[in-house]
Amino acid sequence: MPTCSEADCEASAAVELHIPWDENRLVCAGHARVWAQKDGVVADPLDDADF
Template sequence: MKTCAEEGCADPAAVRVYVPWGEDRDVCTGHARALVQRDGVVAEPLPGSDEDWR
């Protein structure tokens, strides 16, 4: 399983975030929750992820 793409985070990646001003990346649920608060960011659960990210 992949780990979160955010620097210093070792949690499993559960969500792909599409960021208009940067690279799309796979992140943990905690980072996904924070990132989707910004305008234009879209989140999609990764296939096979057990995380309840909503």
């Protein structure tokens, strides 16, 4: 399982973020909650994610 792409985060990635103005990112559930509040960002849970 990949780790979160956010700096200084060692948690497992649980969500793929589709960000219109940047590349897609794999992030943990905590960072996904923050990112998903931004306009245009779509959060897709990973099939093998453990929430």
